[in-house]
Amino acid sequence: MSNEKAKAGPPGTPAQPFAPASLWLTTLGLCLATFMQVLDTTIANVSLPTIAGNLGVSSSQSTWIITSFAVSNAITLPLTGFLSRRFGEVRLFNICTVLFVITSFLCGISSNMTELIIFRALQGAVAGPMYPITQSLLISIYPAARRGMALAILAMVTVVAPVAGPILGGWITSSYSWEWIFFINIPVGLLASFIVFVQMRARPVTTVKSGVDYMGLILLIIAVGSLQVVLDLGNEKDWFGSSFIVVLTIVAVIGTIAFLIWELTHPDPIVNLTLFRHRNFAFGTIALIFGYSAFFAIGLLIPLWLQRTLNYDSMWSGIVSAPIGILPVFLAPIVGKYANRVDLRILASLSFVVMSFTSFWRSDFTTDLDYMHIAMTQLVLGLGVAFFFMPVLTILLSDLRSDEIAAGSGLAAFLRVLGGSFSASITTFLWDHRTVIHHAQLSENINIYNPTAVEALKQYGDTTEIAAYNINNLINQQALQISFNEVFWGLGWLFVLLVGLVWLTRPPFMAKPGAPPSGGH
Known part of the structure; x- marks a missing residue:
């Protein structure tokens, strides 16, 4: 459990400047987590045909491995501010990183495509706040004059990780088995979380129980989830020749309209469309x-x-x-x-x-x-x-x-x-x-x-x-x-x-x- 202390200051942020015991070690821990999370957006791309063959599904169905992660990731991104205020940035970072490790393990032990898609969706959901929180923490521990260098390091990681993903994923799949493209996250995530916990557990922060636009979040999940299923299953179900696709399309349209109206009229929307x-x-x-x-x-x-x-x-x-x-x-x-x-x-x-x-x-x-x-x-x-x-x-x-x-x-x-x-x-x-x-x-x-x-x-x-x-x-x-x-x-x-x-x-x-x-x- 985090040792963050509540002191006066803006919710979710340090009340006073904080410097970890080792700046480079903390940077390493933060960047490792970012590398792991960004890597997972591409590491499965080259393995899709192999996974599809092993789990007995078509190549088009295997793309759900990518889309389930991305949709869940997008949905939880707007929750970053609320979660950081509620738990504190360091604690949120560690919670998300550990949950990412757990969901990676569950992806690796999946025995069928349904399980893998569900666990990839959970993995994407817990990954949503990871990048913005990592960026915020990295900026907070560097002096103003060196923040440009900190962001350059983070940018380098976010450039290298998607490139390394297909190479690493291809090598792992060819040399071992596709399950290890997920298992590889376990030691990396645990090491990153341990480093950041040790280095930043004394970082002072104020946590507040603020409200969240739950109705906006529910409408967002309904609209985006329905539309994604329509896009993924439309061809397989013969599009609008299927009553299932027709119903989901109607749900997606109504959900989108309701989401837009709600967000444009809510005083504190989860997505600020204005x-x-x-x-x-x-x-x-x-x-x-x-x-x-x-x-x-x-x-x-x-x-x-x-x-x-x-x-x-x-x-x-x-x-x-x-x-x-x-x-x-x-x-x-x-x-x-x-x-x-x-x-x-x-x-x-x-x-x-x-x-x-x-x-x-x-x-x-x-x-x-x-x-x-x-x-x-x-x-x-x-x-x-x-x-x-x-x-x-x-x-x-x-x-x-x-x-x-x-x-x-x-x-x-x-x-x-x-x-x-x-x-x-x-x-x-x-x-x-x-x-x-x-x-x-x-x-x-x-x-x-x-x-x-x-x-x-x-x-x-x-x-x-x-x-x-x-x-x-x-x-x-x-x-x-x-x-x-x-x-x-x-x-x-x-x-x-x-x-x-x-x-x-x-x-x-x-x-x-x-x-x-x-x-x-």
């Missing part, structure tokens, strides 16, 4: 949502494509995806230091142009690409990633009042994570749906009544059955590739539209006095 009255926040947040959603789609689709279409194993699909992190690691500190010297719309536009270019580049991919060609595309995409988060986040927070910054940052993070979750479902649906269409088109003339087709089949096997099996695999591979190219063609045009959107914002983009630094991962 912030969209600010021009830069509105357009900047829309750019963040769609930009991150498209980037999230790329990060999910590439490993699946490598394994389903090019027959890479999970380890090599992680390795070939890794170059995306090279340029961001080197450029992140430079962008953070010098970005405010130029118009941030230029940097954001550069990001979207690069991501658009790589998407159009991928729309011409074929099934006989070599490793270096794919890796080079990932390397170039990293340039777009390096110029994405910091400029867009700074733009969207730039016209908020200083007392609105925290709520604005939280709302943007909530919508960003939610957008990524919806993106995973929509992208996999589009890829699978277009694959079915192209498979039907490519195979419509291959049958026993077509003499030319029967003659051609002889090249693919000694018997008609073997030849048919082999040609079907070939057609399926080409259908997957054509569909993949179409999805990336659409993503390319989405990034082009975002270039225009970001120029609807207006300078200046300087942070308001007293505004806490923003972050994202």
